[in-house]
Amino acid sequence: MALDAASPSAAPPAIELRGISKAFGPVQANRNISIRVMPGTIHGIIGENGAGKSTLMSILYGFYHADSGEILIDGRPTRIPDSQAAIRAGIGMVFQHFKLVENFTVLENIVLGAEDSGLLRPSLARARRELRQLAKEYELDVDPDATIEEIGVGMQQRVEILKALYRKADILILDEPTGVLTPAEADHLFRILGNLKAQGKTIVLITHKLREIMAITDNVSVMRRGEMVATVRTADTNPQQLAELMVGRKVLLRVDKAPATPGAPVLEVENLRVVDAKKVERLKGVSFTVRAGEILGIAGVAGNGQSELLEVLGGMMRATGSVRLKGRPLDLSGREDARDRREVGIGHVPEDRQSEGLVLDYTAWENMALGYHHRDAFANGPFIDRPAIMKNTIDKMQRFDVRPPDPMLLAKSFSGGNQQKIVVAREIESGPDLLLVGQPTRGVDIGAIEFIHKQIVALRDQGKAILLVSVELDEILSLSDRIAVMFDGRIMGERIASETNAGELGLLMAGVTGEAA
Amino acid sequence: MERMPRWADVLLVPLISLILAAAISAIVILAIGENPWNALKIMVTGALGSSYAWGYTLYYATNFIFTGLAVALANHARLFNIGGDGQATVGGLGVALIALYLPWPHWTLALLAAIVASAAFGAAWAAIPAYLQAKRGSHIVITTIMFNYIAYALLTYLLTGPMKPSGTMETATAPFPEGTHIPSFRDLFSHGETILFRGTPANVTFFVAVLACVLVWMLIWKTRLGYEIRAFGFSEGAARYAGIGSTKIIVVTMLLSGALAGLMAINNTLGEAERLILNAVEGAGFIGIAVALMGRSHPLGVFLAAVLFGFLYQGGAELSLSTSIPREMVVVIQALVIMFTGALDNMVRMPVERLFANRRARGTPVAPLAGPTAERAPDRAAPPSTPTTAE
Amino acid sequence: MDWNTVLLLLDSTIRTATPLLLACLAGLFSERAGIFDIGLEGKMLVSAFLAAGFAYVTGSVWLGLLAGIAGSLLLSAIHGAASITFRGNQLISGVAINFLASGLTVVVSQSWFGEGGRTPQLGDGGRFGEVVLPGAIRLSEMTIREQRELPLLTRFYSDVLSGHSILTYIALLAVPLSWWVLYRTRFGLRLRAVGENPAAVDTAGISVRRLRYSAVAIAGVLCAIAGAQLSTAEPAAGFIRDMTAGRGYIALAALIFAKWRPWPALGACMLFGFFQALETRPDIFVRLFDLRVPSALLSAMPYILTVIILAGFVGRAIPPRAGGEPYVKER
Amino acid sequence: EPAIIFDLGGKFDKSFNESANAGATRWAEETGETFAEFELTAEAQREQAIRRFAEQGKSPIIMVGFMSATPLNEIAPDYPDTKFVIVDAVVDQPNVRSVVFNEHEGSYLVGMLAAMASQTGTVGFVGGMDIPLIRKFGCGYAQGVMAANPDATVIANFTGTTPAAWNDPAKGSELTLAQIGQGADVVYAAAGGTGVGVLQTAADENILSIGVDSNQNYLHPGQVLTSMVKHVDNAVYEAMKAGEAVETGTQVMGVANEGVGYALDDNNASLITPEMKAAVDEAAAKIASGEIEVHDYSADESCPAIQF
Ligand SMILES: Nc1ncnc2c1ncn2[C@@H]1O[C@H](COP(=O)(O)OP(=O)(O)OP(=O)(O)O)[C@@H](O)[C@H]1O
Ligand SMILES: Nc1ncnc2c1ncn2[C@@H]1O[C@H](COP(=O)(O)OP(=O)(O)OP(=O)(O)O)[C@@H](O)[C@H]1O
Numbered sequence A: 001m002a003l004d005a006a007s008p009s010a011a012p013p014a015i016e017l018r019g020i021s022k023a024f025g026p027v028q029a030n031r032n033i034s035i036r037v038m039p040g041t042i043h044g045i046i047g048e049n050g051a052g053k054s055t056l057m058s059i060l061y062g063f064y065h066a067d068s069g070e071i072l073i074d075g076r077p078t079r080i081p082d083s084q085a086a087i088r089a090g091i092g093m094v095f096q097h098f099k100l101v102e103n104f105t106v107l108e109n110i111v112l113g114a115e116d117s118g119l120l121r122p123s124l125a126r127a128r129r130e131l132r133q134l135a136k137e138y139e140l141d142v143d144p145d146a147t148i149e150e151i152g153v154g155m156q157q158r159v160e161i162l163k164a165l166y167r168k169a170d171i172l173i174l175d176e177p178t179g180v181l182t183p184a185e186a187d188h189l190f191r192i193l194g195n196l197k198a199q200g201k202t203i204v205l206i207t208h209k210l211r212e213i214m215a216i217t218d219n220v221s222v223m224r225r226g227e228m229v230a231t232v233r234t235a236d237t238n239p240q241q242l243a244e245l246m247v248g249r250k251v252l253l254r255v256d257k258a259p260a261t262p263g264a265p266v267l268e269v270e271n272l273r274v275v276d277a278k279k280v281e282r283l284k285g286v287s288f289t290v291r292a293g294e295i296l297g298i299a300g301v302a303g304n305g306q307s308e309l310l311e312v313l314g315g316m317m318r319a320t321g322s323v324r325l326k327g328r329p330l331d332l333s334g335r336e337d338a339r340d341r342r343e344v345g346i347g348h349v350p351e352d353r354q355s356e357g358l359v360l361d362y363t364a365w366e367n368m369a370l371g372y373h374h375r376d377a378f379a380n381g382p383f384i385d386r387p388a389i390m391k392n393t394i395d396k397m398q399r400f401d402v403r404p405p406d407p408m409l410l411a412k413s414f415s416g417g418n419q420q421k422i423v424v425a426r427e428i429e430s431g432p433d434l435l436l437v438g439q440p441t442r443g444v445d446i447g448a449i450e451f452i453h454k455q456i457v458a459l460r461d462q463g464k465a466i467l468l469v470s471v472e473l474d475e476i477l478s479l480s481d482r483i484a485v486m487f488d489g490r491i492m493g494e495r496i497a498s499e500t501n502a503g504e505l506g507l508l509m510a511g512v513t514g515e516a517a
Numbered sequence B: 001m002e003r004m005p006r007w008a009d010v011l012l013v014p015l016i017s018l019i020l021a022a023a024i025s026a027i028v029i030l031a032i033g034e035n036p037w038n039a040l041k042i043m044v045t046g047a048l049g050s051s052y053a054w055g056y057t058l059y060y061a062t063n064f065i066f067t068g069l070a071v072a073l074a075n076h077a078r079l080f081n082i083g084g085d086g087q088a089t090v091g092g093l094g095v096a097l098i099a100l101y102l103p104w105p106h107w108t109l110a111l112l113a114a115i116v117a118s119a120a121f122g123a124a125w126a127a128i129p130a131y132l133q134a135k136r137g138s139h140i141v142i143t144t145i146m147f148n149y150i151a152y153a154l155l156t157y158l159l160t161g162p163m164k165p166s167g168t169m170e171t172a173t174a175p176f177p178e179g180t181h182i183p184s185f186r187d188l189f190s191h192g193e194t195i196l197f198r199g200t201p202a203n204v205t206f207f208v209a210v211l212a213c214v215l216v217w218m219l220i221w222k223t224r225l226g227y228e229i230r231a232f233g234f235s236e237g238a239a240r241y242a243g244i245g246s247t248k249i250i251v252v253t254m255l256l257s258g259a260l261a262g263l264m265a266i267n268n269t270l271g272e273a274e275r276l277i278l279n280a281v282e283g284a285g286f287i288g289i290a291v292a293l294m295g296r297s298h299p300l301g302v303f304l305a306a307v308l309f310g311f312l313y314q315g316g317a318e319l320s321l322s323t324s325i326p327r328e329m330v331v332v333i334q335a336l337v338i339m340f341t342g343a344l345d346n347m348v349r350m351p352v353e354r355l356f357a358n359r360r361a362r363g364t365p366v367a368p369l370a371g372p373t374a375e376r377a378p379d380r381a382a383p384p385s386t387p388t389t390a391e
Numbered sequence C: 001m002d003w004n005t006v007l008l009l010l011d012s013t014i015r016t017a018t019p020l021l022l023a024c025l026a027g028l029f030s031e032r033a034g035i036f037d038i039g040l041e042g043k044m045l046v047s048a049f050l051a052a053g054f055a056y057v058t059g060s061v062w063l064g065l066l067a068g069i070a071g072s073l074l075l076s077a078i079h080g081a082a083s084i085t086f087r088g089n090q091l092i093s094g095v096a097i098n099f100l101a102s103g104l105t106v107v108v109s110q111s112w113f114g115e116g117g118r119t120p121q122l123g124d125g126g127r128f129g130e131v132v133l134p135g136a137i138r139l140s141e142m143t144i145r146e147q148r149e150l151p152l153l154t155r156f157y158s159d160v161l162s163g164h165s166i167l168t169y170i171a172l173l174a175v176p177l178s179w180w181v182l183y184r185t186r187f188g189l190r191l192r193a194v195g196e197n198p199a200a201v202d203t204a205g206i207s208v209r210r211l212r213y214s215a216v217a218i219a220g221v222l223c224a225i226a227g228a229q230l231s232t233a234e235p236a237a238g239f240i241r242d243m244t245a246g247r248g249y250i251a252l253a254a255l256i257f258a259k260w261r262p263w264p265a266l267g268a269c270m271l272f273g274f275f276q277a278l279e280t281r282p283d284i285f286v287r288l289f290d291l292r293v294p295s296a297l298l299s300a301m302p303y304i305l306t307v308i309i310l311a312g313f314v315g316r317a318i319p320p321r322a323g324g325e326p327y328v329k330e331r
Numbered sequence D: 001e002p003a004i005i006f007d008l009g010g011k012f013d014k015s016f017n018e019s020a021n022a023g024a025t026r027w028a029e030e031t032g033e034t035f036a037e038f039e040l041t042a043e044a045q046r047e048q049a050i051r052r053f054a055e056q057g058k059s060p061i062i063m064v065g066f067m068s069a070t071p072l073n074e075i076a077p078d079y080p081d082t083k084f085v086i087v088d089a090v091v092d093q094p095n096v097r098s099v100v101f102n103e104h105e106g107s108y109l110v111g112m113l114a115a116m117a118s119q120t121g122t123v124g125f126v127g128g129m130d131i132p133l134i135r136k137f138g139c140g141y142a143q144g145v146m147a148a149n150p151d152a153t154v155i156a157n158f159t160g161t162t163p164a165a166w167n168d169p170a171k172g173s174e175l176t177l178a179q180i181g182q183g184a185d186v187v188y189a190a191a192g193g194t195g196v197g198v199l200q201t202a203a204d205e206n207i208l209s210i211g212v213d214s215n216q217n218y219l220h221p222g223q224v225l226t227s228m229v230k231h232v233d234n235a236v237y238e239a240m241k242a243g244e245a246v247e248t249g250t251q252v253m254g255v256a257n258e259g260v261g262y263a264l265d266d267n268n269a270s271l272i273t274p275e276m277k278a279a280v281d282e283a284a285a286k287i288a289s290g291e292i293e294v295h296d297y298s299a300d301e302s303c304p305a306i307q308f
């Protein structure tokens, strides 16, 4: 069914891959893949987690080497043994996980590898000039002297794009660029991509988000389990069809839930303030309430205090103010840690599953006990009760459809979606009165999103309180019962989910107050 | 996932590495005009060929088990304890104090007391570096190095002054009283006419060391504390998320690590010399680093690596006793063994892996994606790869 | 305490700090590129031996230095192979190199010179003499009284700054040079980047392997100079086994102390050098505080002071992020 | 066949082991016979080596170093037919010959020379590890200095507290320079390999140094004032020559029987004036006759002439 979506022009494809195969040890990441990307188009690639999209593009960028197959750039067979060769062939790539040096400045990151001479000063000066030029041309403003760790992910992505443009890339590959962006940032990115396309550049866009595919791509290729299953003209398809091509079965694109029946207040937050290690005030007096049987969604652009809010409630950061759980006050002075929070009935699905929610080098069963390893159910005196945890893990893995359902597998071996299911299973099944959920579906494929959303709603329907933080407006809108919008460490306003829309929330997220909105 | 059979991983690869180390050693021995084959024979019979040989090999191994366990345990929390030497030195002080200044009716009691004292003193010596790491962020590597030197100075002061019996030149305490003499292997295993382990220093402390291996293994993989230590070592973020306090883990782990290093002192003071001698640790704390790293921080691996080093020590002594190969040659051989089995491990592993992969490829087809392909648990012995910091 | 004592202390500080500083900068280059190096000690030792050995045999101290560099580079190459090419454990490799150096120097020197792990004493051509800086006064040609009458600055210049071996000046110049290389050149930018995030360097089209090997090689050269200083620069005059006596570890401590930066490295090494110089002058404590420090405590003093300073004034030291981890693209 | 066991420092320690090795080698060269030898690398090997040699029928078995006293005391009775010789310690067993040296006496003599040669009235002492044996050297030296010049100052330093202290010439240099800075113009090194740095620096700085254990005058002709020789070599040589018949009991090697003394040869002839020579020789005679009693630090761990 792989129909060729060649554009009418006679020009050779900007990129043509023929029969690319790549195995990582026993994992066949790409299997005999062929694809043609026409110049001056935006070409989408979609596929489930682990389908092999990143691998394919990394081969094109010379980061990995294909076991077999051929690469043609502008119709000419091209050998790409390393990234230098790819850069020379006019290819630029923005990786899913950015390849930036955290404690370097933006400028340094941009010149790295593209210096003019042995001395830095002239290179930096030229880069500074050109950066100004590029910034104007493509609306890509960044502070060249800020270090990467100081700036947000959205900015970091701009740096990655600038890196490619600075190297005069004609072909730009973006791997899941919007996974970490707010809607506004994503829109901005698409405007830039539009600009680039207008200038004749070719763009390959990998994403999980069908909305984005439909909005800006010209053609779209679908991958499944290392194979290319289809390439179609975007205009000729629809989200439902793409989702089914990806997953190989029918999927539900909307969250199906009954109206909430809120009960007594479970979490009451008053005047919460946080000053972080760098003495920056992150929360500036936040107050809200979450009731039993409802989902409160916190919307907001990343970096406006949501992370800190979750960390404070989860016992990982100290704060001032008052927080009561079912009427009883929590100690915010740092004396109580995450374990104490779990004891009083707070579950926590952290924003970053890889560096917080899981110990990647632990097995699935060990991770199922993370944070609960001291509980009687999981321990015999000072000992870990492995049989009990194991049994529990097998059970949860089955019910949450973790694939593969092997408790002995290391967490890092699971795909992102399945890793997230492990975390969600552990936190939901611990029976919390309040569940903190941060970015539950970041980087997760459609099938898994659907499942995780269902589980969260089911917990709500058991009468538990849920605090959901997400930068995905779609997710907030479809999952929450009430929505609070955070901006600059404050709550800008609260809305009933069914009575608001993306436009109104977007204004609040930008800091425009409720009255004005 | 398994790229090659387990036996190849744990036996074949180390064996080939050892052979390579031996081959290079042989070249050096040839170069200084000796016969390498003869040298090998002497080392093997001298270190493994009789109960006498084992009596020395296991004595040294006992030292290295303790210091190796100390480093290994700390590694699991991503702490690099290079203070084993100082901790063992001070542990010896603990042993000497109880042995000299308290009366002991029976060796069992003395041994128990020595265990407590050496562990406590060793732990105490690790306590300040641990506290400074946890609270002030002072790098544990520097502070433990510094504490080694401070320990040497402390002991020099005590053994040339306050604790030295007067009228002797020996930089050692007085011999310990009879009641503290713990049985040697000879006392334990000789029966009737057959005398085994004659004149060798191996003693019951070896069993304490074996017990320590088992206990450390249980601690690391069976207890809640071990679970927390490893979690902290793998991911500080996850540990914080799970409510595992960094201060507690750093301090507790270092105390235990120091205690293990301290225990080593029982072997050389109570067990062998029956007095406390200046510099009796003889760099065992540093050997412990090699032992722990080669043993992949797993108690069984530590045990095997410690025996290997015991073999090298005893075999090396035999070598200099019966040939004119200089004693420093043994250090060269040790270095080569550490290099090949420890650091150049992959040089052997990669081709062997490829060999097995090729054989498998010809036999069975490549496993399908997301099948039973991913990394599984058994390879769990490996702790975080670079335990240099607790940042 | 009179000025004379102060000047002498400072003079001794600079001399004592020289090998530390060179080894520390060696570690700086290596670790900034993401390769931990606890084999500084071994490389210094091998170079100390080869430098003295070749200086003796050839009569030329410069040839000796070259031999020292060659030997040290060889160990660097082994360390590089183990930690870069074969992705081995960098700590084990360093430990092995230290053992190897300690054993091999004695075995080889015994077979060359038959003096039991020593080289013969070096004559004047065989060692680096004192360099008299322009305008410095040769104080050794004056009586103590005459010296005391000179202006303090002159004495500082002539006594403390002038009169060290060329290697000391190389070490001191290596500090600004290292800073310049690291922060002002393309190579330095890439080197720092590869220690922080090798993937960034790789995707920028630069060879991680080549960069890391060059860093390790620079470390080898610097360690070699440090070793040569110990065995061939006045006042030294020959090799003796294990003569590095733990200086590699102290240099490592200084490196962490300096948080992997060149100028602070200078400060840290000078501080350690100063502590060790102080250790040679127990009379100062008697004169200042009327305090007789037992010799054992005196020996421990540099280490105790280090811990105190570390705990009191130096915050958390964050090593290069990719340090110690081999760069693996395909799991 | 005799056997010799060197202490941990090894047979090239620029100190008593090296001297013992010289004696053994001399015996072997003169007689054309061979001897077995072993250099310790670990404390546990003391007993191992003694027993091994005893079981191989070696005799006499010579042990160098005071740390072997306790093990030998236990093992000697197990091999009543073997003769043992221990250097630097006394072991009271019927089959053991103990050779001890009055290092304090020899040090006293070189101390006198130092005081007489010094222009500044300040002399130095650089010890290796701070252990009683080395203090014994230092104490005798200080007494000799005081005897020759009661107003003199003696500066004493030790290199360190680990065995590395015996092999750290750089540290030896720094200590020497520090002592020079305090006015010392004669420095006595009792520090094994570290002493090499002391003597070298003294020569470079144009002051005088004093060697130890063996005659080290040749190292820097005209710049080494003298050496405190301790004839471990002779003791070993004689024990080997006597073979099985070696006399047991304690042998004290002092100034009286030329077991210790100061070295005078062509290299330092110009440095020792006739008056100096007369004065030390007189003192030596008095020590031999018992008229002068040099205090032995190790007897009561104190020193009348200097505080360590
Ligand atoms: N460096 C690597 N070493 C080993 N296996 C790898 C490596 N990179 C990817 N893989 C495996 O190859 C397969 C394809 O991975 P890839 O990252 O290309 O998927 P993807 O389609 O980009 O998934 P996602 O949507 O989650 O980003 C997966 O099974 C993955 O685990
Ligand atoms: N080291 C590995 N060896 C073998 N298979 C692996 C390994 N790591 C991951 N896999 C397999 O690869 C598949 C996808 O993993 P991958 O790493 O691509 O996750 P991901 O979905 O890309 O996560 P994220 O989107 O968060 O990056 C899974 O089937 C997993 O079992």
Ligand SMILES: [Mg+2]
Binding pocket: A050, A054, A096, A416
């Ligand atoms: Mg992925």
Ligand SMILES: [Mg+2]
Binding pocket: A053, A054, A055, A096, A175
């Ligand atoms: Mg991907």
